[in-house]
Amino acid sequence: xxxxxxxxxxxxxxxxxxxxxxxxxxxxxxxxxxxxxxxxxxxxxxxxxxxxxxxxxxxxxxxxxxxxxxxxxxxxxxxxxxxxxxxxxxxxxxxxxxxxxxxxxxxxxxxxxxxxxxxxxxxxxxxxxxxxxxxxxxxxxxxxxxxxxxxxxxxxxxxxxxxxxxxxxxxxxxxxxxxxxxxxxxxxxxxxxxxxxxxxxxxxxxxxxxxxxxxxxxxxxxxxxxxxxxxxxxxxxxxxxxxxxxxxxxxxxxxxxxxxxxxxxxxxxxxxxxxxxxxxxxxxxxxxxxxxxxxxxxxxxxxxxxxxxxxxxxxxxxxxxxxxxxxxxxxxxxxxxxxxxxxxxxxxxxxxxxxxxxxxxxxxxxxxxxxxxxxxxxxxxxxxxxxxxxxxxxxxxxxxxxxxxxxxxxxxxxxxxxxxxxxxxxxxxxxxxxxxxxxxxxxxxxxxxxxxxxxxxxx
Ligand code: GDP
Numbered sequence: 164x165x166x167x168x169x170x171x172x173x174x175x176x177x178x179x180x181x182x183x184x185x186x187x188x189x190x191x192x193x194x195x196x197x198x199x200x201x202x203x204x205x206x207x208x209x210x211x212x213x214x215x216x217x218x219x220x221x222x223x224x225x226x227x228x229x230x231x232x233x234x235x236x237x238x239x240x241x242x243x244x245x246x247x248x249x250x251x252x253x254x255x256x257x258x259x260x261x262x263x264x265x266x267x268x269x270x271x272x273x274x275x276x277x278x279x280x281x282x283x284x285x286x287x288x289x290x291x292x293x294x295x296x297x298x299x300x301x302x303x304x305x306x307x308x309x310x311x312x313x314x315x316x317x318x319x320x321x322x323x324x325x326x327x328x329x330x331x332x333x334x335x336x337x338x339x340x341x342x343x344x345x346x347x348x349x350x351x352x353x354x355x356x357x358x359x360x361x362x363x364x365x366x367x368x369x370x371x372x373x374x375x376x377x378x379x380x381x382x383x384x385x386x387x388x389x390x391x392x393x394x395x396x397x398x399x400x401x402x403x404x405x406x407x408x409x410x411x412x413x414x415x416x417x418x419x420x421x422x423x424x425x426x427x428x429x430x431x432x433x434x435x436x437x438x439x440x441x442x443x444x445x446x447x448x449x450x451x452x453x454x455x456x457x458x459x460x461x462x463x464x465x466x467x468x469x470x471x472x473x474x475x476x477x478x479x480x481x482x483x484x485x486x487x488x489x490x491x492x493x494x495x496x497x498x499x500x501x502x503x504x505x506x507x508x509x510x511x512x513x514x515x516x517x518x519x520x521x522x523x524x525x526x527x528x529x530x531x532x533x534x535x536x537x538x539x540x541x542x543x544x545x546x547x548x549x550x551x552x553x554x555x556x557x558x559x560x561x562x563x564x565x566x567x568x569x570x571x572x573x574x575x576x577x578x579x580x581x582x583x584x585x586x587x588x589x590x591x592x593x594x595x596x597x598x599x600x601x602x603x604x605x606x607x608x609x610x611x612x613x614x615x616x617x618x619x620x621x622x
Contacts, residue, residue, distance in 0.1 A: 167247065167284060170196060171276035172268040174261050175621035181256030186264050187621060188273055189245040189281055194237045196271040197250035199223075200264070201235045214238050222254055224263045225270035231260045245281050246288025279618025286603060286611065293603025293611065294322045294560070300618050301384075301556060306428055307435030310383045316552020322560075323602055325553050329369050330598050333571070333591055336362050340588050356578065363575045366594075370568035376554035377561045382467070384556055386428050386437035387543065390462040392490065393472030394482055398501035401527035402472060403440040406431055431532070432540035439466070463489070468542060469496040470535075475524065476505035484514060491520050495542050497535070498522040504529050559614070563600040570594035 170190025176183065188196060194210060203209050203220040212218050217236050221229040237250040254260050269275070279300070286296045298317035305311035316322075339359055391399045407429045425440040441459030463469055469490040473483045490496040498515060500507075503526040515522060521541070523534035555561050574590035599605030 167191075167287075170273045171280055171284075172196075172265060172273035173276035173281075173621035174265060175251075175281075176256065178258060179256075180258060184254050184256035184258075184261040186252040186254065186261060186268060187249070187276075187281065188251075188268060189243070189247045189249045189276075189284055190273070191248060192272050193248045193250040194239075196268055196273050197235055197237055197252070199271040200267040201233065201252060202229075203235075204232075209235055209237065214242075217253075222252060222260070222264050223267060225267045230263050230267075231255055231257070233264075241288065241290075244290065245284040246290045247284060276620060277615075278620050279615030279622055280620075282618060282622055283611065283615040286615075291318075292323050293614070294326070294601055295320060296603070297557065297560075297614060298322075298552070299622065300614075303619070303622065306386070307383065307430040308433055310435060312551050313380075313383055313554060313556065314552070316550070317556070319552060321550060321552030322554070325369075325373065326598055326601050329366050329373075329567075330595065330602075332362060332366050332369075333595055333598070336366075337588065337591050337595070340584050340591070344584055344588075360575060360578050363571055363578070363591075367568060367571045367575065370564055370571060373555060374561065374564050374568060380554045380556035380561075383435060383554075386435040387467040388439060388462075388465060389436045389468040389470060390439045390441060390459075390466035391470045391472060392441050392459060392463055392486060393501075394474075394480065394486075397472040397474050398527055399440050399472055400425070402470070402499070402501060402525060403427060403438050405525075405527040405530055405532060406436075406438060432536040432538075432543075434539050434543045436468070436539070463493055466494050468539070469494050470499050471496055471520075472499045472501050474502055475500035475507045475510070476502045478508045479510050479514075484518070487515065487518050487520060491518055496520050497538050497542070499535060500524040502526060502528070503531060560601055563597045567594045567597035567601075570597060 167190060170188055170192040172186065172188045175185045175187040198209050200223050201209060201218075201220050202223060203212075203218050205219065207218075209218050209220070215236060215238055217234045219232070219234055222231040222233040224230045231254045233255075234253040235250065236253075237248065238244075240247040240249075243249045252264060254264055282291070282296050282299050285291045286293060291299070295318050298314045302311060302314035302318060305314050336359055339355070339362075343355070391403055393399050403425065407427045427438050427440075429436055429438060439462045441462050471483075471487045471490045473479065473487075487496070487498055498518075498520050500522065503524040521538050523538050525532050525535050555564060570590045570593040574587050574594070577587045577590060596605045603611065
């Protein structure tokens with residue numbers, strides 16, 4: 164348990180008017196302060212109700228005058244989010260009421276909470292490990308359903324359990340080594356050595372499998388880079404706008420309007436995407452447009468998915484075929500026939516089919532994107548995302564897992580080379596320490612400070 168002697172308070176809902184605003188406190192005086200700033204309107208005072216019940220009453224300002232009708236609830240540590248005594252006031256979401264209420268809590272002895280301080284206290288009090296605490300941040304910032312589901316899985320302990328399995332297997336190996344060290348005069352049974360090597364190899368494999376999830380974690384966090392390419396006026400900006408649901412990019416009938424790449428995030432077919440609207444690909448003498456065209460080509464080269472747009476209402480051009488061929492050679496690509504609401508121009512479908520790329524029809528004007536949604540889901544099926552919460556989602560986790568794997572690898576090499584057992588033990592200890600950083604068992608204070616500083620105030 165940490166020894167926090169002060170009580171923190173913060174607004175835990177977004178600033179600005181809303182239906183409900185929540186003031187939250189945690190610390191040894193949380194309930195006493197709540198009693199001073201909240202008057203129950205029923206026959207019983209707040210503390211005469213059992214913890215975790217909602218009590219109806221008046222929120223009082225620092226002078227004791229009522230400022231709102233509110234609901235109050237309290238929890239007693241260690242059975243609370245932070246592990247400390249906590250109290251929550253659910254008020255009307257008026258910025259003025261909430262600011263007066265917060266002032267009242269400060270006047271009664273609470274202090275303003277720092278960013279992520281509630282969750283940090285939960286971590287310090289052992290209510291969450293570090294991977295779970297990071298999941299709280301990921302959950303708040305999730306930009307896709309898959310991202311939210313993974314964060315929820317990690318918060319429920321899926322990643323911690325997976326790491327725990329590796330941890331406990333390595334502790335077993337350590338116990339074996341220590342047993343051998345306790346009898347230095349006896350030769351180590353070669354069978355025993357082989358067994359230890361197998362155990363280490365298994366955990367090296369587990370760590371490699373865990374590290375292999377980083378790519379998926381990155382996709383969830385950053386989205387699949389999705390380049391929207393095509394000739395000028397193919398409908399790229401209109402499609403981007405239809406996909407994100409607002410007018411992000413400028414749309415005109417003048418070819419060459421989009422000169423730089425425009426990026427926006429969205430989710431389509433359950434897949435988090437980072438859309439990149441590119442300058443129309445054509446030969447041009449305009450130096451600014453030419454730079455844009457170059458960027459478009461680069462966006463295509465770096466993309467995880469390429470949407471090749473062809474205006475279905477106009478006759479196809481040779482450039483369309485060559486662009487499609489190029490896209491298919493670079494990344495998973497989808498041929499998107501645009502302007503499906505207009506009469507289609509005759510088109511040599513066979514030539515596109517030869518290129519062997521899925522094709523869909525959309526209309527940005529009517530908002531018809533169903534076929535595209537389905538095709539994107541097929542390109543990134545759900546099982547690609549793996550068990551919910553069992554993946555590494557940030558660089559800190561990736562780096563610690565990598566160090567753990569390197570240390571296990573070194574231990575195996577040492578074992579094969581016949582190095583003394585205590586040197587070998589140092590490697591396994593290092594692996595355990597790196598794993599401990601993942602869950603926070605052996606993490607340095609400045610690292611935790613950095614993690615929680617990224618949270619919002621009130622969480
Ligand atoms: P870009 O140059 O490829 O980005 O193309 P824009 O999105 O700027 O669109 C070029 C022109 O096609 C504009 O006049 C749009 O209004 C029009 N356009 C784009 N999408 C559609 C569509 O789905 N249906 C119709 N009828 N017109 C569209």
